[in-house]
Amino acid sequence: MMMFGLPYETFFLIVGFPLFWIIYTLVFLYSSRSWKEKFFDRDQN
């Protein structure tokens, strides 16, 4: 079974790992959305 000339296993890993890290980054960005505001006072000083 091939996709883009690659075995399915290779193709899904090539897509899957970057996708995992993109989701991880988005979750990190969402969970830390208040950081800038909460550290704001200090950043201004």
Added chain:
Amino acid sequence: MNTTVLIFLVLYYVVVLGIGYWALKRGGSENLEGYLLGGRRIGPATTALTLQTTSMSGFMFLGAGSLGYAQGYYALWFAFGDIGGGVLNFSVIGRRMRKISELFGALTAIEYLEKRYPSTILRIFSGSLTIFLLGFYVLAQFIAGGKGMALVTGMPYPYALAIAVSIIVLYTFMGGYLAVAYTDFFQSIIMLIGVLWIFFAILYELGGFTSANNMIANIDPSLLTVWGKDLGFQGQWGVIAGALMIFSIGYLGWPHVVTRHMAMKSPATAREAGAWATVWNLLFVPTPYLIGVFAILVIPGISDPEMAIFEVAGKLLPAAATGLVMAAIMAAIMSTADSLLLQTGTIAARDIYERFFNPDASEKQMVFVSRSLVLMIAVFGYFIALVEPPSVFSVVIFATSVLGSAFLPAYVCAVWWKKANTPGALASIFTGATVAFLWEYLSVVSYTTIAPMVAGVVSSTIAMIAVSLLTQARYPVSEEILDLIDEASKIRPIPENMLNKSSALTIESVELESHLRKKK
């Protein structure tokens, strides 16, 4: 030699030296915090890209291409972990390490460890281990830089090496961390443009991604699997785990990389830096491995696979683009060499000279000593690099495994686990370094199929947990340090009273408090 290529290289060197001079004028060497950490005012994009380029080195243009050329898509296991290495660093320790390092008043990654786990033995051992391993690493980057210059310019190796080393030393000497961080930022852009240019050129040459894969299948279908040539790595999960870990969680334990957190403008900088790291990694990291795989079709049967990316660039790109690619390769080497050189010099100055020989040194004296040590290490490194000692590159291969194995639990537990104490940290650093070193040195991987990094990290983590718990009653973490860990976990600016309090926190005071508590 090609004039266009030379013009690109000269332009590139002029820009990096200009950044060094700009950093000097911007106060990069005004005081010790300015020289070692850029005054803790580095923004998210520069923080992210200096962390990435420092951790990657010339390996991405030499080793990554070679691995792809020899093992096909198996090589991408390294990229799968590496893509998330930056965001993992920033999300796990970035914010907390930035905050607690300021509370400790720590200026180097080793000093930070001593303030968290008060022990002079820990500082001597960690400082010496880091200087030794980073010293070899610097040496390998010097050799790679000298060889790259010699290849591009046609100069004899000693002159090429002298030019490469002089440029790195000059901007590091002038602007310290500020110069290193901003040159790394510039170099990351050059690296990205260079590698993407070659990638699109090779895809164009082969008629696209699917067509290139079909051609590889005609030569050897096993190269399209993630199990290596002739399925040599099939089922070797210990080796694959090592490939995934070394460039993902691995650099949570590299002192020259985690220093980047301490230099951020604010703890909140970690948030955007994580996003910058992921975007840059998605574009950059898998590409050299894929170029290596497709190089099998463009330049079959080359004698030295490490030259695969150079050869592809030379064959497919016009002269101007080749110049840019050569600048990109030099950028990859120099962006690591400058950080390693600065870290080795500053650890020797701050963690050995000031801590044990001259505790009363003034700020100006320490900047002078740090600069002098950077210069001395560079001159010493130059003369050793001239003779190209044969074992240097093999030492570098496990330097990264040893560093990651030794320090990973110590850095992560420093901010996440209040029970992590000094005996636990000492046991963890010693066990991790020893196991990873012996695993590689005795080739244990060949009969266990478990990578040194996996063995090292597992054993150092077990040592940290077991020894910290067993010695908790006798060696509790001091109240002052516990307060600072608590504060580091809070998402708020450091209260003024804590900054004043922490400035009075010395190793002696913490050790005294711990001693009194034991007596009670």
